[in-house]
Amino acid sequence: MDLSNLVEKAARSVVAVVTRQVDVFTGDVGFGTAFAVGRGFFATAFHVVASADEVVLVTPEGDKAPGRVAAGDPDYDMALIYAELQTPPLPMGSALRLRVGQGVVAIGFPLALLDKPTATFGIVSAVGRTLRAGERVFEFLIQTDAAINPGNSGGPLINMSGEAVGINSAIIAGAQGLGFAVPIDFARVMLEMVQKYGRYTRPALGIYVTALNKALASLYGFPIDRGLLVAEVLPGSPADEIGIQRGDVIMKVDGKPVTNVFELRLYVAEAVVNRRRPRFQVWRTGRILEL
Numbered sequence: 659m660d661l662s663n664l665v666e667k668a669a670r671s672v673v674a675v676v677t678r679q680v681d682v683f684t685g686d687v688g689f690g691t692a693f694a695v696g697r698g699f700f701a702t703a704f705h706v707v708a709s710a711d712e713v714v715l716v717t718p719e720g721d722k723a724p725g726r727v728a729a730g731d732p733d734y735d736m737a738l739i740y741a742e743l744q745t746p747p748l749p750m751g752s753a754l755r756l757r758v759g760q761g762v763v764a765i766g767f768p769l770a771l772l773d774k775p776t777a778t779f780g781i782v783s784a785v786g787r788t789l790r791a792g793e794r795v796f797e798f799l800i801q802t803d804a805a806i807n808p809g810n811s812g813g814p815l816i817n818m819s820g821e822a823v824g825i826n827s828a829i830i831a832g833a834q835g836l837g838f839a840v841p842i843d844f845a846r847v848m849l850e851m852v853q854k855y856g857r858y859t860r861p862a863l864g865i866y867v868t869a870l871n872k873a874l875a876s877l878y879g880f881p882i883d884r885g886l887l888v889a890e891v892l893p894g895s896p897a898d899e900i901g902i903q904r905g906d907v908i909m910k911v912d913g914k915p916v917t918n919v920f921e922l923r924l925y926v927a928e929a930v931v932n933r934r935r936p937r938f939q940v941w942r943t944g945r946i947l948e949l
Contacts, residue, residue, distance in 0.1 A: 825842065
């Protein structure tokens, strides 16, 4: 399988990230990767720029420009950098359409080698993985066996159509063939928020849910086995105000079925971006409600 044309085209959107932490004792320099997602905007992993005082983006041709962190979300490990670089944006796909076994390519600048971006090929090993890193828990990650080396963080994970489906985020030291990427869908929402409103805010409903399956449905005697079972509603939260109750099963958001927390968060965020109040289809003790 020859992926050279695919990689060559996608690599035009990929830049190296050089960060510097201003410290009179160390002045640490860090390296990572980013890729263009809109005019002047580059997506990367949040941890690449988290402690940076200065950010510079460098193209494979040697063009460089100072970068400004326009938005960041440490819980999703993603960030947007704005820089005056004429770099073609990479088309964005969706993690919702990924299937296990599908081919993917990770592109980035590993080990601070700033010559040209490298590419590693693999498959989607799993979708919807949860990974604990310190006190943070990252959900709905894309797991791949495409090698993600230090410096690759923040680079794109692309599908065979050349679309970015994830932001390369983490590796597990000592493990073989375990790399993780953040779904690109959240980065798309972040970009739209910044472009429309000048800032990013992650919406929150104020509920705790668990995915409903056949085992849970049988245990509770539910006639449905798909959706999100509401375990708790925080008093005074948006969910409380619109009438969502503990024991409800959220079936759809704006007419789209939800089967996991990722879909719920994404559909609510998309509604907020477009200044719409999301509509929830809820099953409650034998009735279907629209909230």
